[in-house]
Amino acid sequence: MRKRSHFTWRSKFILFMAPSLVGMFIFVIIPFADVVRRSFYTVVTKQFSGFTNYRTIFTNQAFMLAVKNTLRFTLVCIPLLVLIGLLAALPLSKLKNAGAIKSLYLFPLAMPTATVVMVWKMFFYRQGFINLLLTKLGTMSGLWGEVHKDYLGSSAAFWVLVISYIWKNTGYTVILWLAGILGIPNELLEAARVDGASERQCFMKIVLPNLKGSLYTIVILSFLNSFKIYREAYLTAGAYPQQDIYLLQHLFNNWFVNLDFDKMAAATVCVGVFLFIVILILQRLWDSR
Amino acid sequence: MPVFFLITGSVMGNMELREYLSPVISDGAGFISWKVIPDYPTFEHYGKLLFMTPQFFVLFWNSIKLTVIILAGQLIVGVPAAWGFAVYKFKGSEVIFALYVVLMLLPFQVTMLSSYLVLNTLGMLDTHSAVILPAVFSTFPVFLAYGGFRTIPMQLIEAARIDGAGEFRIFCKIGLPLGKSGILSAVVLGYLEYWNMMEQPMAFIENKALWPLSLYLPEITWSQAGSAFAASVITLVPAVFVFIWGQDYLEQGIIFSGLKE
Known part of the structure; x- marks a missing residue:
């Protein structure tokens, strides 16, 4: 009897899941298996080539550059975003009515990238507002003359991307931090205060340790969103941008356009496995505390 | 801020826009400039987009x-x-x-x-x-x-x-x-x-x-x-x-x- 009820339980699950599972197999699982298979074959003659494709990409300069830039971008952006988000969320958590401020933080999320990029260009071009402002400052103070830095065509392009990433994603992070902070039971903090703990001690000993779970999800989701910076990068600088912002996303797109499917398959597998391992490690770190 | 630029830009006449943006367009000397309220506000761009395109x-x-x-x-x-x-x-x-x-x-x-x-x-x-x-x-x-x-x-x-x-x-x-x-x-x-x-x-x-x-x-x-x-x-x-x-x-x-x- 017990066994039978378990069976129907499972079949009910399958019934609700069916459309999603079928689509998943057709559009994700099966083709992904095919990509893994292809990564071991040559693209033209379709011969088995072992690890040749993998060797090719790891000696490919464009791939190494893209990996380096993407890693640099994530390693700069994510800690920065996490910190800025926390600093912005802390004062908000004390407010009773933070709705308007939250809207302000969240709004960039709603702005379509294409519209944002137009404004970015007006700011960061050689003749843009930033240089205008710097020039005015310079002439007023008499310290420097006209500034004509090209932010999008030089290594500063990297920082332009960092700024626009932070600008766009701060709201998301603030909301997640807020949810974490407000989730801490008030009794805990009050008990600590009664015991004579200072605000600083409360923060270090109670608030921060309780936010570890939030930290994990914020890092993961920020990481996921960091791949979308490609839109800004592509729209401001095209398919072959300044070499400091040549990201993995550019490389994948260019390989795709040139039909370099063997390299792409191998790189897909590498990036996929890498992401999988990162997620697992983060999860472990989080669980172990 | 960005929204403000987009909206003012969208109601500016072509002449005015060209004047402000000319350093950017021609990649020449000088700087971009802007006005909070356009001299000659116009809805021609909206009209063109919505009715003629x-x-x-x-x-x-x-x-x-x-x-x-x-x-x-x-x-x-x-x-x-x-x-x-x-x-x-x-x-x-x-x-x-x-x-x-x-x-x-x-x-x-x-x-x-x-x-x-x-x-x-x-x-x-x-x-x-x-x-x-x-x-x-x-x-x-x-x-x-x-x-x-x-x-x-x-x-x-x-x-x-x-x-x-x-x-x-x-x-x-x-x-x-x-x-x-x-x-x-x-x-x-x-x-x-x-x-x-x-x-x-x-x-x-x-x-x-x-x-x-x-x-x-x-x-x-x-x-x-x-x-x-x-x-x-x-x-x-x-x-x-x-x-x-x-x-x-x-x-x-x-x-x-x-x-x-």
Whole structure:
């Protein structure tokens, strides 16, 4: 009897899941298996080539550059975003009515990238507002003359991307931090205060340790969103941008356009496995505390 | 700030725009300049776009069509799946759930080649289906709707079963109304995502007549800056509307996206 009820339980699950599972197999699982298979074959003659494709990409300069830039971008952006988000969320958590401020933080999320990029260009071009402002400052103070830095065509392009990433994603992070902070039971903090703990001690000993779970999800989701910076990068600088912002996303797109499917398959597998391992490690770190 | 530039730019006459932007357009000396209130405000760019550019309508319609169909599909496929995960828990379902979470976290570039292979096999490249179908089976909305269903107490479902309600009836009468916040968050976050979609149509649709607005906007050059500003504002309006209407669900959705199991 017990066994039978378990069976129907499972079949009910399958019934609700069916459309999603079928689509998943057709559009994700099966083709992904095919990509893994292809990564071991040559693209033209379709011969088995072992690890040749993998060797090719790891000696490919464009791939190494893209990996380096993407890693640099994530390693700069994510800690920065996490910190800025926390600093912005802390004062908000004390407010009773933070709705308007939250809207302000969240709004960039709603702005379509294409519209944002137009404004970015007006700011960061050689003749843009930033240089205008710097020039005015310079002439007023008499310290420097006209500034004509090209932010999008030089290594500063990297920082332009960092700024626009932070600008766009701060709201998301603030909301997640807020949810974490407000989730801490008030009794805990009050008990600590009664015991004579200072605000600083409360923060270090109670608030921060309780936010570890939030930290994990914020890092993961920020990481996921960091791949979308490609839109800004592509729209401001095209398919072959300044070499400091040549990201993995550019490389994948260019390989795709040139039909370099063997390299792409191998790189897909590498990036996929890498992401999988990162997620697992983060999860472990989080669980172990 | 950016919104302000877009709006003022969109009501500036061509002459004025050319004057302010000329250093940028000609890449010459001098700087960009701007006015808070244009000298000769005009709606000519809006008029031109809306009444004299049928192409613009096609693109606008493409954007709407893609977004609406994707969202509808995601709900039809994803909401029952989320219900399945939330209500029928056993060892196997947890494994599949973990798989869904991992798939949710893979960026487009990693799934690009595999999507291309399927779409090619199915003969869907260069059609709207190429963008719609893979998006419909995205696991992100499943995760968000799951967040909403989790808040429903299991006792309620048990009670309904004892009263003799069928599983599907429970899903419709209890799941859908009580899990509304999760479903609506999926809609709001999904809307903002797909209205802004660029990577997928860029990779899978070559025919520019099928492009969504988000991809067409950057094609407008500085020499037509007025139209570009007006088009940007028009693209922005629906997004702002959804943002204002759905801000609570947006926040809720962000929180759901951050829940761990």
